[in-house]
Structure formats: structure tokens, C-alpha cells
Amino acid sequence: MNSGEFRRRGKEMVDFVADYLEGIEGRQVYPDVEPGYLRPLIPTSAPEEPDTFEDILNDVEKIIMPGAASPACTELETVMMDWLGKMLKLPEAFLAGQVGEGGGVIQGSASEATLMALLAARTKVVRRLQAASPGLTQGAIMEKLVAYSSDQAHSSVERAGLIGGVKLKAIPSDGKFAMRASALQEVLEKDKAEGLIPFFLVATLGTTSCCSFDNLLEVGPICNEENMWLHIDAAYAGSSFICPEFRHLLNGVEFADSFNFNPHKWLLVNFDCSAMWVKKRTDLIGAFKLDPLYLKHSHQDSGLITDYRHWQLPLGRRFRSLKMWFVFRMYGVKGLQAYIRKHVQLAREFECLVRQDPRFEICAEVTLGLVCFRLKGSNKLNEDLLERINSAKKIHLVPCHLRDKFVLRFAICSRSVELTHVQRSWEHIRQLTTDLLRAQRD
Amino acid sequence: MNSGEFRRRGKEMVDFVADYLEGIEGRQVYPDVEPGYLRPLIPTSAPEEPDTFEDILNDVEKIIMPGAASPACTELETVMMDWLGKMLKLPEAFLAGQVGEGGGVIQGSASEATLMALLAARTKVVRRLQAASPGLTQGAIMEKLVAYSSDQAHSSVERAGLIGGVKLKAIPSDGKFAMRASALQEVLEKDKAEGLIPFFLVATLGTTSCCSFDNLLEVGPICNEENMWLHIDAAYAGSSFICPEFRHLLNGVEFADSFNFNPHKWLLVNFDCSAMWVKKRTDLIGAFKLDPLYLKHSHQDSGLITDYRHWQLPLGRRFRSLKMWFVFRMYGVKGLQAYIRKHVQLAREFECLVRQDPRFEICAEVTLGLVCFRLKGSNKLNEDLLERINSAKKIHLVPCHLRDKFVLRFAICSRSVELTHVQRSWEHIRQLTTDLLRAQRD
Numbered sequence: 001m002n003s004g005e006f007r008r009r010g011k012e013m014v015d016f017v018a019d020y021l022e023g024i025e026g027r028q029v030y031p032d033v034e035p036g037y038l039r040p041l042i043p044t045s046a047p048e049e050p051d052t053f054e055d056i057l058n059d060v061e062k063i064i065m066p067g068a069a070s071p072a073c074t075e076l077e078t079v080m081m082d083w084l085g086k087m088l089k090l091p092e093a094f095l096a097g098q099v100g101e102g103g104g105v106i107q108g109s110a111s112e113a114t115l116m117a118l119l120a121a122r123t124k125v126v127r128r129l130q131a132a133s134p135g136l137t138q139g140a141i142m143e144k145l146v147a148y149s150s151d152q153a154h155s156s157v158e159r160a161g162l163i164g165g166v167k168l169k170a171i172p173s174d175g176k177f178a179m180r181a182s183a184l185q186e187v188l189e190k191d192k193a194e195g196l197i198p199f200f201l202v203a204t205l206g207t208t209s210c211c212s213f214d215n216l217l218e219v220g221p222i223c224n225e226e227n228m229w230l231h232i233d234a235a236y237a238g239s240s241f242i243c244p245e246f247r248h249l250l251n252g253v254e255f256a257d258s259f260n261f262n263p264h265k266w267l268l269v270n271f272d273c274s275a276m277w278v279k280k281r282t283d284l285i286g287a288f289k290l291d292p293l294y295l296k297h298s299h300q301d302s303g304l305i306t307d308y309r310h311w312q313l314p315l316g317r318r319f320r321s322l323k324m325w326f327v328f329r330m331y332g333v334k335g336l337q338a339y340i341r342k343h344v345q346l347a348r349e350f351e352c353l354v355r356q357d358p359r360f361e362i363c364a365e366v367t368l369g370l371v372c373f374r375l376k377g378s379n380k381l382n383e384d385l386l387e388r389i390n391s392a393k394k395i396h397l398v399p400c401h402l403r404d405k406f407v408l409r410f411a412i413c414s415r416s417v418e419l420t421h422v423q424r425s426w427e428h429i430r431q432l433t434t435d436l437l438r439a440q441r442d
Numbered sequence: 443m444n445s446g447e448f449r450r451r452g453k454e455m456v457d458f459v460a461d462y463l464e465g466i467e468g469r470q471v472y473p474d475v476e477p478g479y480l481r482p483l484i485p486t487s488a489p490e491e492p493d494t495f496e497d498i499l500n501d502v503e504k505i506i507m508p509g510a511a512s513p514a515c516t517e518l519e520t521v522m523m524d525w526l527g528k529m530l531k532l533p534e535a536f537l538a539g540q541v542g543e544g545g546g547v548i549q550g551s552a553s554e555a556t557l558m559a560l561l562a563a564r565t566k567v568v569r570r571l572q573a574a575s576p577g578l579t580q581g582a583i584m585e586k587l588v589a590y591s592s593d594q595a596h597s598s599v600e601r602a603g604l605i606g607g608v609k610l611k612a613i614p615s616d617g618k619f620a621m622r623a624s625a626l627q628e629v630l631e632k633d634k635a636e637g638l639i640p641f642f643l644v645a646t647l648g649t650t651s652c653c654s655f656d657n658l659l660e661v662g663p664i665c666n667e668e669n670m671w672l673h674i675d676a677a678y679a680g681s682s683f684i685c686p687e688f689r690h691l692l693n694g695v696e697f698a699d700s701f702n703f704n705p706h707k708w709l710l711v712n713f714d715c716s717a718m719w720v721k722k723r724t725d726l727i728g729a730f731k732l733d734p735l736y737l738k739h740s741h742q743d744s745g746l747i748t749d750y751r752h753w754q755l756p757l758g759r760r761f762r763s764l765k766m767w768f769v770f771r772m773y774g775v776k777g778l779q780a781y782i783r784k785h786v787q788l789a790r791e792f793e794c795l796v797r798q799d800p801r802f803e804i805c806a807e808v809t810l811g812l813v814c815f816r817l818k819g820s821n822k823l824n825e826d827l828l829e830r831i832n833s834a835k836k837i838h839l840v841p842c843h844l845r846d847k848f849v850l851r852f853a854i855c856s857r858s859v860e861l862t863h864v865q866r867s868w869e870h871i872r873q874l875t876t877d878l879l880r881a882q883r884d
Contacts, residue, residue: 003460010456018449030835109756139585159730165607294842314551393472400736
């Protein structure tokens, strides 16, 4: 949508809201629709080609408004999470469909998704062990529980462990910053020998530091054998899996209990929108289901409806699936794929530029939209360069440590980025580098 | 703002966004402002009388845009939470000011605020006990920790206990559904005699079921003596404390460590916006502070800035303080007070109408905008009446249990509610009641 159309459509939306408020007394306070009304009214998967804005707005009037906030808010979310799951070619077990045991939910952030998965896994293992040994207290079990991630996992994983009150151990990653079977096995054997209880593992696809990928095909089967909950955090990289050429990065997802990525990062859906799927929704719901009378409703025991309040930390919910619906239809799957491909292509262009300058080195494989690079030389030198880059305020880079190296990260992430921005950024970095090296010589 | 002005201003905002996007290449990627830039640019408290929309929009351009998303997003939130704290006449200790140890943060929901408070309290007590007895494990301590709320507390309190992995006990409330000192003391003595460690108490001001108020002046001092963290959940009622005539309901807040209410419930701020204050922000931050390099920044050790990511469960944040700023200025404190007073007045009108019909009884004191009532007679009769009311779909009521009684709840909560809606609702209920009683006689 270009700027002119945005102005026109935006103003139409303002009138839509005002008309609604002016006519609100004529509307019914409670909808006539029955649970499950929405799914048959919309296609079973996202369109390949873009729909028109007109079509989408007509569907809002025809499909959403009669279902008001409830049940439309819940039902559209379930169907949108199915659409998105299909775009990623997630195994059938993660989809809700009409009879599935799995399904998706929108969380606010990957941090919350990881925490929910850890808490569900904790409840599950505590119940299992208490069923086997009724004398065991929750405290005695929790003291022995241990969760795992790679040493490259995001800080929110460690935080989930702190909140959940369980140990979290970092598995040393390999030369490509990936978690591998051998390192995991070694720690597992040691922990089990010491009487600890491994119960949860977070595998990361696309780490924050350098976009490395844990080896799912190796660690997945181990999790299943050890009866450990496997959660996959693909917060950034997940969006790319809608492209067939990147889908192999998700191979092994079939071993997981839960999977999460953030469409708000790289799929053009506004913040916040973190997509989480589970294979067995009863695992998630079972952990924290409480039903006071003021939250009861006539359909809750029918099995027909989804009560997302049991799937998340907050009780209240926003109607976030609407923005997914709009984005998926306005771009179409092909449009979204083109967007991802363009970013990856631009990252590769940047990588080529860096490689042509012998003063620099590339520090990690460039798989998607992130390029990790540095000046050959000391960390101090690279810290000075970053200081010059960020002080100039033309571009903004966020660094990381890879092992003992201080590394600069060039991330393609703006909706409107073009090749010329990448080229100009690189010229700018080269110029600042030349200035820095000259200043150091003098 | 009436409908006509909404149309005009809404369309201006659409152009504002489009202009911004069209001119984005001319803007700096990183702001020139220094930490703390924002506070001196805006008043120290909310205006009593409404500002014009023009003034607000000019301030957005002048004050917010130069500070971009960061640090403007954080700094406006801190100042807005101070404004709101002052509107409630919260003790100085809860305000951030420029040198305070306390401060406010916007959470997504009261559930999250309660959970954050419980987790902070848990970390604090574990550290204190481990400092005294270094051999104690976290698991051994957690097994003995016990948290408390009244038996009228919201289900999210029980959920926070489940998530935090600690016991939660319900203190029996008195005849007015309030937690009192005597009942609390009784349970505390028993628990301590059994070797349990009381560490956390949630007092509710305005319970969900019947808007009852725990006796803060009684339970507050006990919490302080027992070194228990006192969290106050005033999710609904909190908004009313901006009116001097309701402020006494908050007396005793000075004993609390944390306080929370939801401006999205009753202060005209759109969902979600849950306002939480703490007396010592280090208690909250200390619980979960993790600082990986990719989240480090040059100002973080200066003490000048607030890193809200340590105050909450998610990492990312939306710019929610903007909507507070707009609402506080567009209504002015007087406008917001008038809004609260109107709702309370309408609830009293409804109460009067109920009391005039001898078939009905009022089931709990009407303090704010909620009226709990029922037909004199069996629970079955009242369940049947509720069924008729909600099936008619003209109004929608949510019931509760008060002790063994099934009770109907009439809540004033729409922005545009008028006396005529209340009167028509009551006539409708009376008619359905007459139909029901006739059908039962036949």
C-alpha cells in the first residue's frame, strides 16, 4: 500500500469507527452466532496473491462484526494461527483444525512463550513424578529439575528459569554456534548421575547474536527419548520459513512440544505479535486452569471452544489476529515471501561488500538478514569503530560477543529498506574506518 | 470529543503518520537528546482542565519526536506514572520523581502485576534467608513459603502462586467480604507454628465479585511487622481514588510495597494499560536483571535512566504512555473525576430502583459502580432469571457467588452510559422477572 492509498484507507477507517460509535445503540450487546461460526466463513489457508482492501473491509463487516469481540476475537486467532502454521508447513499436529489436539496462540513476546512452555513442562513433570511417588513434594522435585539451552540462547531463556524457580544450564555450542548432540549428551549424563531431573530444553533457530541454528535433528530425538519438553525459539528466523528455500532450517520441528516465532519481527505484523504453537494444548491449559464463576460461560465444557486465557499469563486479550488477517491478505503469501527474500538478498549484498575489503572479516555464516562482521584486529579497535558509527547517528548497530570476539551486527530490518541504503551504509562504515585507522596511526 | 471532532482529528492523525513515513529518510536514526531530557519539558502533574487537541499534537511534534521511540517511550511512561500517582495522592515513596527510589510502570494486566510482585517478594525472601543461613537451598526455602489473599481475591492471585511455585492460602473474609486482622493473625500463627514462612500478601481494594475492600489499616501493619511483601490489587476500584470523596478507600497504602490498578478498566485509557507502582524499584529490578551485550547501552550504569525491561515479564514494550498522556490532557483531572462520579451516581440510581421492588434484595454495599442483587428466593430462581436476561441479549450480566448465594451483578462500565440506559435495563429486568415468576406459578 503506497502513501496515497494509506491516506485514503486510513481516513475510511476513521469513518468506520465513528459510524460504529454513532450507531452503537442499534447493535445487539451479545452476538447471535454459535461457537465455531467463523471457521467455515473464511478460507482454510492464506491467499497466495493479495486480496484488495475493499474485500478485506467487506469481510470485517460480514464476518467479524456479527461475532463482535467474542467469539470472533478467539476464533479468528485460532484460524489465523492455522493459516500461519500452514505457511510454515508446520506438522499437522501443531494445528487446531476442527478436531486437532494442538493449536496456536498469540503471545506478547517470545519471552512469554518460553516462560509458558517452561511452566507447562514443569507442571507436567511434577505431576508425572508425583503420580509415580505420591509422597514427593513439589519443592523436592523442583529442586532437582534442570532445563537446558545453548550458550547462545537469548537472555529471556535464563529469565524463564529464574521465574520458574528451576536450574537452567547452558550447553556449550560448537564452532558454528550451534547446540549439538554430543555436548548435550555429556551434560545430561552428568546431571542424571548426580540425581538431577532434566525436563525442558529450548532450542534456538536463529540466535540473537549471530543467527546460528541449533541442530534440531540431533537434539530433538534426545529430548523425546529423555521425556524432556522441547521448545523451539525461532523469534527472528521463523518468518523466513514461509519460503521453501529456507524451510529446511525448521526440519526437526516434529520432535518439539512447542514452537514460537515473532511475526512482529520480520513478517510485517505490527508489534506485538508472537506466534506460539503447542502439540497438546491440554499440556498448556492443564498447568494453570482456574475457573471462578465470574469467568464461567455456557460453552466451556462443550469442547467446541478455545479459552485462550488458560494459554497465557494475562487474563485479558487484545484482538491481535485482525492485524495478521489484514497483513496476510494484503500481501498474500507470495508478497510476504518476496519481502523475506529481498532482505536476505540485501544481507548477502552487504556480506559481499564486507568481503571485498581486506580490513574486515565475516564472523558467522550469513543465512538470513543478519551480517556479523568486524575489523581484523583487537576488540578495542572494533569498540572504537562502533562508537564512531553510532555517534555519527546515520545508522545504528548493536554489537555482540562471539566467544571472546567483539563483533558488529548489520541487520536488515526496515520495511522500506533498499539496496541504496545498504550501499550507502557500507560506504559510511568504510569512511569511518579509514578515519579511525588514520587517527590511530597519527 | 464528539463524533465530528473525532472524524476530523482522526483523519489528521492519518496524515500525520503518512507524512512521517514519506519524510522518514530525512530523519536521524538516533536522537540527539540526553537521558532525562523529557521531564523538564512537561508539567509536573496532570492539568485540572482539559487541554486542546491542538496543544497535545504540537507537544508530540516538539517533545516526543526528537526523543523518537527511545528514550521518549521510557521517559514519558515514568512521568505519566508520576502524574497518575499524584492524581491518586499516592505516598511520595511510590513516585519516581528525579531522585526517588520508587516509581511506576505500565504492565499489560493486573495478573502480570501480581505475578511480578510475588516473584520479587520471593527473590527477596530467598536472598534474605540464604544470607542468614548460606546452606539453605532455594528449593528448601520455596517449599516453606506461603502467600496470602482473602477468599474474595481474583483468580489471578491463585494463578500467580501456581506460577511462582509457592503455596497460596485464602484468608476467610468477614461479613462484608473484607479481609480483617483477626482472621489473618489466626492463620499466620498456625502457619508459623508449622514452620512455614509467610512472605507475601495480596490485599484487594474492590473485589471482582462484589467490590468489597480488604481492611488495609488492619492488615498493612501486620505485613510490615511480619516482613511480608504487601501488594495491593485495586484493578477496578483504583480509578475512583482520583476523587477526594473516594480516596479514603486507599488509606493504608503507605504500608504496601507495591500497588496496582487498571486505567483501562475505568479511566478511559484503551486496553491494555495496567498501572503498577513499587516503593523500592531495586526490589523489582533485582529479581530478574540480566544484561547480555546486545541489550547493553552507554547509559545503563549512570543511574539516570530506567530500564523497564527489568520491571516486567516481556522484553519488548509498546509506547502505551502516549495514550495516558492524551487522555489525561483531553479530559483534565476534573473531567476524569466527573466521569467516575457519573458512574457511581448511576449505580446508586440502580440500587434505589432495586430497593423499591420488594421481590429483590441488595447483596453487598454499593460503593462504586457495581450493584450486586438477586431475587429473594432460591439460587435456581436467580439462575433462571440470569438465563432469561442474557438470552434476551439486550443487556449482559455476569454473576458471582457470595458465600452460598448466587448473585447477579449490574456493572456501570460503558463510556457512553446514561441514566436512560440504566432505567431501561431495570424495566427490562423487572419485566423478565414478572414473566419468570408467572411461568413458575403456571
